[in-house]
Amino acid sequence: MAKRPPITNRVKELREANDQMSQSALAKEIGVTRQTVIAIEQGKYSPSLESAFRIARVFGVGLEDVFGWDGD
Amino acid sequence: MSPSMSFTVWMSGLLLLPFGWHFGTVFDLWGTPPATRAEFFIRIAIIVVLFVIASIVIAIMTASRTGDEEFEPDEREQIIVQKAERNGYYALSCGLVYIMWAVFEPMSAMDTANALLAIICFGEVVKIVSGLLYLRTGHA
Numbered sequence: 001m002a003k004r005p006p007i008t009n010r011v012k013e014l015r016e017a018n019d020q021m022s023q024s025a026l027a028k029e030i031g032v033t034r035q036t037v038i039a040i041e042q043g044k045y046s047p048s049l050e051s052a053f054r055i056a057r058v059f060g061v062g063l064e065d066v067f068g069w070d071g072d
Numbered sequence: 073m074s075p076s077m078s079f080t081v082w083m084s085g086l087l088l089l090p091f092g093w094h095f096g097t098v099f100d101l102w103g104t105p106p107a108t109r110a111e112f113f114i115r116i117a118i119i120v121v122l123f124v125i126a127s128i129v130i131a132i133m134t135a136s137r138t139g140d141e142e143f144e145p146d147e148r149e150q151i152i153v154q155k156a157e158r159n160g161y162y163a164l165s166c167g168l169v170y171i172m173w174a175v176f177e178p179m180s181a182m183d184t185a186n187a188l189l190a191i192i193c194f195g196e197v198v199k200i201v202s203g204l205l206y207l208r209t210g211h212a
Contacts, residue, residue: 032146032148035210036146
């Protein structure tokens with residue numbers, strides 16, 4: 001079983017707060033597949049720094065408003 | 073799954089079909105197995121050439137429908153492809169060690185050639201299955 005990365009995120013919450021934006025629409029905005037957005041929301045995949053910035057830009061917030069560090 | 077990823081998975085699967093047919097002839101399930109080196113290599117060459125032509129045609133058709141940007145795999149898929157290829161490489165290495173061990177027993181040249189071909193196909197199967205598993209579980 002793959003270990004979950006120690007990074008939390010509020011992507012789902014921000015997406016829903018943003019006019020119920022769909023996963024497909026967000027995926028298209030940041031240039032990834034819908035499955036990747038699902039994996040990010042479930043905390044199974046940590047996006048690259050570039051995609052993280054793109055996600056923050058889409059929601060008009062800072063990087064740390066979207067992602068958090070849950071490790072030691 | 074991006075069109076590129078679907079293309080990779082389907083083409084790998086498609087490549088295994090003619091080799092599956094070939095191994096069917098080797099195990100006397102159907103058809104006639106190659107009896108000489110020339111027959112063996114002609115068969116393999118025909119399979120590879122047909123596969124390359126099919127790959128080019130399908131890649132052009134898929135890319136023209138989706139556009140170049142959408143055709144490319146995304147970052148997570150690229151990691152998955154790398155991990156799946158690593159697993160395929162491990163399987164191939166283990167298979168080669170097995171062949172090295174097996175060739176010390178009496179083994180015909182045709183059997184050795186078929187065993188090497190089977191190991192290559194095994195590596196490809198491991199690559200496809202592990203790639204699909206990574207895609208399915210969401211981990212990369």
